[in-house]
Amino acid sequence: MPFGMVLQENVTENEDGELVKKAEKIKTREGKSTKLAELLDEAKSRALKMFDERLQN
Amino acid sequence: MQVTADKLEETAERMGISAIKYFDLKQNRVQNYVFSFDKMLDPKGNTGVYLLYMYVRVGSILEKSSHGTGEALAKLKKESEGFKITNQSEKELALAILRLPEQLELAVSDLQINRVCDLVYEIAVKIAEFYNISKVVGSQEEESRVLLLEATKKVMAKAFDLLGMKTIDKI
Numbered sequence: 001m002p003f004g005m006v007l008q009e010n011v012t013e014n015e016d017g018e019l020v021k022k023a024e025k026i027k028t029r030e031g032k033s034t035k036l037a038e039l040l041d042e043a044k045s046r047a048l049k050m051f052d053e054r055l056q057n
Numbered sequence: 058m059q060v061t062a063d064k065l066e067e068t069a070e071r072m073g074i075s076a077i078k079y080f081d082l083k084q085n086r087v088q089n090y091v092f093s094f095d096k097m098l099d100p101k102g103n104t105g106v107y108l109l110y111m112y113v114r115v116g117s118i119l120e121k122s123s124h125g126t127g128e129a130l131a132k133l134k135k136e137s138e139g140f141k142i143t144n145q146s147e148k149e150l151a152l153a154i155l156r157l158p159e160q161l162e163l164a165v166s167d168l169q170i171n172r173v174c175d176l177v178y179e180i181a182v183k184i185a186e187f188y189n190i191s192k193v194v195g196s197q198e199e200e201s202r203v204l205l206l207e208a209t210k211k212v213m214a215k216a217f218d219l220l221g222m223k224t225i226d227k228i
């Protein structure tokens with residue numbers, strides 16, 4: 001794999017049913033890649049979730 | 058230090074987007090980039106969220122000190138003879154913040170903006186060490202340490218600005 005590539009972490013299950021994290025190429029045609037707008041929304045909602053969790057504790 | 062309910066949305070947005078920018082810019086351009094939401098928004102480790110947390114912490118110590126804000130701080134800056142190094146944690150923090158100009162030059166000459174990220178992270182780590190050892194409010198060195206923290210806050214704010222990150226006052 002050439003260097004300087006943008007990869008994403010995918011979690012897959014192996015034969016023994018264990019979850020394995022693997023860095024793979026982002027393939028836009030498969031539609032699994034994240035869109036920028038989604039990324040920004042997700043960042044905000046995760047930050048809000050962090051605050052929520054703290055308030056509950 | 059905690060964000061109030063009316064500011065939750067705004068703070069979450071500033072923090073979330075700043076964390077993404079930081080994660081992006083801290084990458085070394087000759088290595089692979091592994092995209093991971095969890096790593097981007099991790100409150101611990103070398104992440105934007107952690108850095109903003111340390112920034113808020115510095116601000117909160119300054120607020121607690123009677124010399125740390127407003128006119129009292131302006132007066133202290135004007136009349137003080139500067140800060141004195143009395144222990145290792147102060148020395149290391151001071152050395153870290155002094156390295157901003159040098160790291161900026163290197164970022165430009167080597168086309169590696171991640172150097173600025175690495176420096177802010179180092180500053181955050183030094184703040185944590187300083188915080189563990191050096192009492193500020195009520196200590197004999199209070200005035201001197203207020204000056205050091207004020208300088209630290211300014212350097213962090215400058216670095217965040219250069220990285221396109223927005224700062225927050227409460228977290």
